[in-house]
Amino acid sequence: MFLLLSLCLCGLLLRGDAQDRxxxxxxxxxxxxxxxxxxxxSPSEASCPQTGxxxxxxxxxxxxxxxxxxxxxxxxxTGVPQRPGAGAQSELQEALNRAVGERNLLQGEKGRLERELEGLQRRMEEMRRETERLRNRPCPPQTPLVPPAPSLQSGGLMRPSGGSSQMSHLMTRPNRQGDSSSLRDSAWQYGSPGFQELKAEVTEVPAPDGSEDNTGCGELVSVGEPVTHRKADNIEGKYGVWMQDPEAVSPYGPSMVWRIDTIGADVRKLFGYEDMEQLSKGFPSKVLLLPDQPVVSSPTLASMASIPYSWGGYTDIDLAVDEQGLWAVYSTNKAKGAIVISQLDPHSLEVKRSWETNIRKKSVANSFMLCGKLYTVASYTSPETVINYMYDTETSQGKTVSIPFRNKYRYNSMIDYNLAQRKLFAWDNFHMVSYDIRLGRQQAN
Known part of the structure; x- marks a missing residue:
């Protein structure tokens, strides 16, 4: 009994201790x-076999x-400690680098395609000019074919009926233009055709002397590629003018070339060269000092509005000389910026007659007079532009045209017709260039 009581007491004590914990x-x-x-x-286990x-x-x-x-x-x-957002920034930087690389590749491809396009445009222009040249060239006169040669019998030529053994002069007689005699030699008799040979007659056609398109007047058909004669020596030569006098007087010869660097009111030096070769070498033979203020005797010219071409510069009044005389190209407030053409007296500069066109002076890059017709150029910077407008003072009518024109150096500040050489002269970004031109035939009235 005492043992059982002891066990119960121990159990109660252990339960109380367990409850406390x-x-x-x-x-x-x-x-x-x-x-x-x-x-x-646990009252009996010191530790569990598994932790947790x-x-x-x-x-x-x-x-x-x-x-x-x-x-x-x-x-x-999660393997490498990073601050929040560092991975995203790295990915963005990598994507940016890829985009920049792709942009550079695309720009290079664009440049290559642009160069190929320019080459194709030049080839198309050359083919067009060649087509126009062939179309306008007169066809040679049609000539008959040489009659069939005598037939061969027994391995030799048939003899003439008269028994003569001499060779006919058929193959040696020239067929000159205007010779209407027959090519048939009456001394020959034709037998049965055993072998015949047809030969085409070769007719000599006089080669063109190149003067057909450079004489007389007509409408402008095409402008050739620019030919560079000289590049200006210093920064003052970005803009300028160069010209020849179609009616040069002593002591200056007809080949004298005149040049002025930098268009502006402060320009006073006029350089003269004996000819185009001396210009290309840069050896002036004359240096003239211009007066401080130009003398304008005509009140009409003095009252013209200050409206330049689209490139700006000192182009308010553009003087031009062609087969019809002296011209002034300008604008007035009354014309609301439209180009006005006036024919001037070369001695007094008085206005003889004026024409108002339908094209604005500020909308075109430049203009020139040729055979009494005004032509305007669309752009002064585009390498491939066009002559886009023509006004005929004889008919007082204007129309749009599209004649390819090339600004080789991409800043053409002067274009004028040179009557002495019948070419266009231009000043293109330090460079003095010229263009051959081709005119259509003058239409009969």
């Missing part, structure tokens, strides 16, 4: 859900959530 745990499970756990220490517990499970769940958040912030790389 009981604990209630609260924490999230792996899915993040809140979980309550009541724990009591609700607190460990809660910590594991929280660590899992943190790992997910860190993975999202660092782009999935």
């Amino acid at each position: 009981a604990a209630l745990w609260r924490g999230n499970d792996r899915s993040g859900r809140c979980q309550y756990t009541f724990t009591v220490p 517990g609700p607190e460990m499970e809660g910590l594991k769940a929280r660590l899992s959530i943190l790992e997910v958040l860190v993975s999202r912030l660092t782009g999935g790389d």
